[in-house]
Amino acid sequence: MLRVLLLTLSVAAIADAELCKPDAQNAFKVRFSIKTALGDNAYAWDANEEYLFKAMMAFAMRKYSRKSTTQISNVLLCNVTDRVSFWFVVTDSSRNVTTVPGSEVEAAIRMNRHRINNAFLLSDKTLQFLKITSTLSPPVEPSTPVWLIVFGVVLCLIVAGIIFLVVTGIRQQKKKNKESTERETLEEKSEVTVTVENGIPCEALDLKAGHINGVFAADDERFTSL
Amino acid sequence: LAVPPEIPKEDGRPKWDNKFQYILSCIGFAVGLGNVWRFPYLCQIHGGGAFLIPYFIALIFEGIPLLHLELALGQCLRKGSIGAWNTISPYLGGVGAGSWMVSVLVSLYYNTVLTWVMWYFINSFQEPLPWSVCPLNENRTGLNTECYESTAVNYFWYRKTLNITPDVTESGTLQWWLILCLATCWAIVYLCTIRGIETTGKVIYVTAIFPYLVLTIFLIQGLTLPGATDGLAYLFTPNLSTLKNPHVWLDAATQIFFSLSLGFGGLIAFSSYNPPKNDCEKDAVTVAIVNSMTSIYASIPVFSVLGFKATTGYWDCLDRNIISIINEFDLPEESILRQNYTAWISFLNSSYPEKIAGLKLRSCDLQEFLDQSVSGTGLAFIVFTQAIILMPGSQAWAILFFIMLFSLGLSSMFGNIEGVFTPLLELQIISKSIPKELLSGTICLICFLIALCFTLGSGSYWIDIFDRYAGSLPLLVIAFFEVIGVVYVYKIKRFSKDVKRMTGRNPNPYWQITWRFISPLLLLIVFVAFVTLQVQKSPTYAAWNPEYEGFPMKEEKVYPPWVLAICVLLAVLPCVFVPLVALLQLIKLICRSKEPSCVPPEVFSCQGTNS
Numbered sequence: 096m097l098r099v100l101l102l103t104l105s106v107a108a109i110a111d112a113e114l115c116k117p118d119a120q121n122a123f124k125v126r127f128s129i130k131t132a133l134g135d136n137a138y139a140w141d142a143n144e145e146y147l148f149k150a151m152m153a154f155a156m157r158k159y160s161r162k163s164t165t166q167i168s169n170v171l172l173c174n175v176t177d178r179v180s181f182w183f184v185v186t187d188s189s190r191n192v193t194t195v196p197g198s199e200v201e202a203a204i205r206m207n208r209h210r211i212n213n214a215f216l217l218s219d220k221t222l223q224f225l226k227i228t229s230t231l232s233p234p235v236e237p238s239t240p241v242w243l244i245v246f247g248v249v250l251c252l253i254v255a256g257i258i259f260l261v262v263t264g265i266r267q268q269k270k271k272n273k274e275s276t277e278r279e280t281l282e283e284k285s286e287v288t289v290t291v292e293n294g295i296p297c298e299a300l301d302l303k304a305g306h307i308n309g310v311f312a313a314d315d316e317r318f319t320s321l
Numbered sequence: 322l323a324v325p326p327e328i329p330k331e332d333g334r335p336k337w338d339n340k341f342q343y344i345l346s347c348i349g350f351a352v353g354l355g356n357v358w359r360f361p362y363l364c365q366i367h368g369g370g371a372f373l374i375p376y377f378i379a380l381i382f383e384g385i386p387l388l389h390l391e392l393a394l395g396q397c398l399r400k401g402s403i404g405a406w407n408t409i410s411p412y413l414g415g416v417g418a419g420s421w422m423v424s425v426l427v428s429l430y431y432n433t434v435l436t437w438v439m440w441y442f443i444n445s446f447q448e449p450l451p452w453s454v455c456p457l458n459e460n461r462t463g464l465n466t467e468c469y470e471s472t473a474v475n476y477f478w479y480r481k482t483l484n485i486t487p488d489v490t491e492s493g494t495l496q497w498w499l500i501l502c503l504a505t506c507w508a509i510v511y512l513c514t515i516r517g518i519e520t521t522g523k524v525i526y527v528t529a530i531f532p533y534l535v536l537t538i539f540l541i542q543g544l545t546l547p548g549a550t551d552g553l554a555y556l557f558t559p560n561l562s563t564l565k566n567p568h569v570w571l572d573a574a575t576q577i578f579f580s581l582s583l584g585f586g587g588l589i590a591f592s593s594y595n596p597p598k599n600d601c602e603k604d605a606v607t608v609a610i611v612n613s614m615t616s617i618y619a620s621i622p623v624f625s626v627l628g629f630k631a632t633t634g635y636w637d638c639l640d641r642n643i644i645s646i647i648n649e650f651d652l653p654e655e656s657i658l659r660q661n662y663t664a665w666i667s668f669l670n671s672s673y674p675e676k677i678a679g680l681k682l683r684s685c686d687l688q689e690f691l692d693q694s695v696s697g698t699g700l701a702f703i704v705f706t707q708a709i710i711l712m713p714g715s716q717a718w719a720i721l722f723f724i725m726l727f728s729l730g731l732s733s734m735f736g737n738i739e740g741v742f743t744p745l746l747e748l749q750i751i752s753k754s755i756p757k758e759l760l761s762g763t764i765c766l767i768c769f770l771i772a773l774c775f776t777l778g779s780g781s782y783w784i785d786i787f788d789r790y791a792g793s794l795p796l797l798v799i800a801f802f803e804v805i806g807v808v809y810v811y812k813i814k815r816f817s818k819d820v821k822r823m824t825g826r827n828p829n830p831y832w833q834i835t836w837r838f839i840s841p842l843l844l845l846i847v848f849v850a851f852v853t854l855q856v857q858k859s860p861t862y863a864a865w866n867p868e869y870e871g872f873p874m875k876e877e878k879v880y881p882p883w884v885l886a887i888c889v890l891l892a893v894l895p896c897v898f899v900p901l902v903a904l905l906q907l908i909k910l911i912c913r914s915k916e917p918s919c920v921p922p923e924v925f926s927c928q929g930t931n932s
Binding site: 126128129130131176177178179180241242245246249250253254256257260261264268 | 440443444446447501502505508509511512515516520647648651652653654655656756757758
C-alpha cells in the first residue's frame with residue numbers, strides 16, 4: 096500500500112517537473128522585487144507567500160473563465176531563487192497532465208493584474224511577469240492647460256500696469272500743459288508790473304514813515320529754511 | 322504772495338533718483354545670463370581655477386579701463402551714444418551709430434531668450450513638471466519615439482518649446498505659444514522702460530537684487546545635495562597646463578569684454594543721466610569687480626547642481642547595471658551595492674565572462690558624467706531642468722530658477738533698450754513731437770514684430786547666428802574705435818582734464834598707460850585672433866534631427882551660402898557705419914570748402930555742455 100502511494104507520488108512529482116521547468120511551454124517567469132518596493136517593510140519570501148501566489152493565480156483563472164474550476168494545486172511553481180524569481184504553470188484541472196494555454200493565463204493575469212499587485216503590496220514594475228507587458232496608463236491631462244491660466248494672470252497684471260502708467264503720463268502731461276498756459280497768461284497780464292501788497296500799491300505807502308511791528312518782524316523764522 | 326522758486330533742471334534731462342540706482346542699473350546691465358551660463362562653462366573647460374588667472378588679467382588690462390572710458394564719456398558729454406560720438410568728432414559719429422545698431426540687433430534676439438525662460442516659468446506650475454515625463458505615442462502602446470530615444474528634458478525643449486526644424490533653411494511655422502510669450506515679454510519690457518530711466522530706475526531695485534537672493538538660496542540648497550563637492554572640486558581644481566593654450570586667453574578676453582556689455586552704448590546712456598560731478602572712476606571699478614565676483618559666485622551653485630546631476634547619473638548607471646546582473650544571476654536583492662559593485666564585477670567577469678559580456682553593461686565613470694559640459698541655453702533648459710527634477714520640491718526650485726534667469730535677462734534688456742532709446746530721444750525731429758511713452762512703445766512694437774521671425778521652427782538656429790555674429794565681432798570693432806577715438810582724436814590730455822573735473826583727481830598712470838597703449842593693443846590682438854579663429858573653423862551648426870542615424874546626437878550641418886551672407890552682413894553692418902559716416906563727413910567738408918563762405922568747426926570742450 097505504502098509502496099503504491101510512494102509510486103504515485105513520485106510519478107506525480109516527475110510529471111510536475113515535466114510540466115514546470117524553465118522555458119517550458121506555457122510557463123511564465125515571475126520576478127519579485129520586494130525590497131525595492133517596500134524597503135524596510137519588506138516581508139520575507141517563504142512558503143506562505145508562495146501559497147498566496149498560487150491562490151492569486153487560481154483566483155485569476157477562475158475570474159477569467161467562469162466555468163473553470165482551477166484549484167490551488169493546479170498552480171505549479173518551480174526554480175525558486177533567492178532573487179525571488181520562479182517559473183509557474185497552470186495545469187488544466189480536467190486533464191491532469193496538460194497545462195492551460197499560455198494565452199489564457201496571460202489574459203487572466205492582465206485582467207486581474209491590479210488585484211494581484213495589491214495582494215503583494217507591489218506594482219507592475221516590482222512584480223514582473225516577464226512575458227506579459229503592462230499597458231501604460233495615459234497621463235493626466237487637465238481640461239485647460241495650467242500654463243494658459245498662469246499666462247493669463249501674468250498678462251492681465253502687465254496690461255493693467257501699462258494702462259496705469261500711460262494714463263498717469265497723460266494726466267501729468269495735461270497738468271504740465273495747463274501750468275505752462277497759466278504761467279503764460281499771468282505773464283501777459285502783468286505786462287505793466289505794479290507791485291501790489293494787500294491791494295495797496297507800494298508807491299502809495301510811505302515805507303520810511305511806517306512803524307515796524309515787532310510781531311511780524313520775527314516771522315521769517317516761522318518758515319523752514321530751504 | 323511769494324511764488325516758491327522752482328528747482329531748475331539744468332538741461333531738462335532726466336536724472337537718477339540716487340547714486341545707488343545708477344550703480345544698480347550698470348550692474349544689472351553687466352550681470353546677465355552670460356554670468357550664469359557662460360562663465361562656469363569656460364571655467365570648466367579651461368582648467369578650472371587656472372582660468373581665473375587670464376580672466377583677472379583681462380579684467381585689469383581690458384575690462385576696467387574700457388568701462389571707465391565709457392562711463393566717463395557719457396557723464397562728460399551728457400548724451401547718448403550717437404550724440405556723444407558726433408560731439409567728440411563728426412568723423413567718429415559712425416561709432417555711435419554702430420553702437421546703436423548693435424543694441425537694436427541684440428535687443429531683438431535677447432528678448433526671445435527671455436521668451437523661452439518665461440515659457441518654462443509658466444510651465445513650472447504643473448505637477449509633475451512637463452519636462453520630467455515622456456508623453457505616450459499615438460496608439461498608446463509606448464512612449465513617444467523621439468522622447469524615448471533622447472530624454473524627456475530634451476524632448477520638451479526641442480519639440481514642445483521650440484518645435485525645431487531639422488535644418489536652418491526649413492522655417493517651419495510660427496509657434497503660437499511662443500508668440501504669446503514673446504508678446505508678454507515685450508509688454509513687460511515696455512512696462513518697465515515706458516519713461517526711460519524714470520521707470521527702469523524703480524524696477525531695477527528688484528531685478529538687480531533678486532538674482533543674488535536666488536543664487537544664495539541655490540547655493541545653500543546646492544551644497545547640501547549629494548555629489549555637490551565632486552562638482553565643485555571638478556570646477557575649481559586648477560590645471561595650470563591649459564594656460565599654454567592661446568584659446569584660453571582669447572576666451573578670457575572675450576568673456577570679460579562681452580560680460581561687461583561694453584560697446585553697446587547702454588553704459589554711455591546710463592552715465593549721461595548722472596550729475597557732472599560724479600566719481601566715475603570708483604563707479605567703473607565697482608561695477609567691474611561686482612560683475613566678476615557675481616560670475617564666480619554664480620558658478621558655485623551651478624557646479625554644485627551639476628555635480629549632483631553627474632553623481633545621480635552615475636548612481637543610475639550603476640543601479641541599472643546592478644539590476645541586470647541580479648536578474649541574470651538570480652542573486653538576492655541588495656546583495657550587490659554600489660560600494661562593492663567593482664568587486665562583484667571583477668569576480669563575475671572571471672567566473673562567467675560570457676554571461677557578463679552578454680548583458681552589455683555600460684561602463685559607469687563619474688568623470689565621464691562630470692565631463693559633459695554644456696553652456697548657454699543647453700545648460701539652463703536641459704541640464705539644469707533635469708537636475709531640478711531630481712530635487713525634492715521641484716516646482717518651487719524651477720519657479721525660482723526661471724524667475725532668476727528672467728530678472729537677470731530683464732535688467733540687461735534695460736541697458737540694451739536704453740542704448741536704443743536715449744540716442745533717439747536726442748534726435749531733434751523726434752523729441753519735440755512725440756511723448757516718451759509713444760517712442761518707447763513704438764520701439765517695443767517694431768522689435769516685437771521683427772522678433773516674430775525667431776518664433777519660427779528654425780528660430781533658435783537664427784538666434785545662434787545673431788549671437789555669434791551680431792553680438793560679438795562688431796563690439797570689438799566699436800570698442801577699439803572708442804578707445805582710439807578718445808585717446809588720439811579727442812586727445813588724452815583733454816580727456817584727463819575732463820575726468821579730473823568730474824572726479825576731482827587726475828587719472829593715475831594706470832589709466833594713462835592702459836588707455837593709451839595696452840587696451841587698444843589688447844583689443845587689436847583679440848580682434849585679429851577672433852577673426853582668424855572664426856574664419857578657420859567652417860561655419861557649421863548642430864541641428865536636432867530625429868531622422869539622423871546618430872540621433873540623439875546632434876547633426877553637424879553647414880550653413881548654406883545665403884545664410885552665410887546674412888552672417889557676414891550682421892557682423893559687418895554695424896562696423897560699416899564707422900567708415901561710412903567718416904566718408905560722408907569728408908564729402909561734406911569737401912563740398913563746404915568749395916563754397917566761399919566756410920565756417921570752421923567749433924572747438925568743443927566738455928564745459929560747453931553745461932550751459
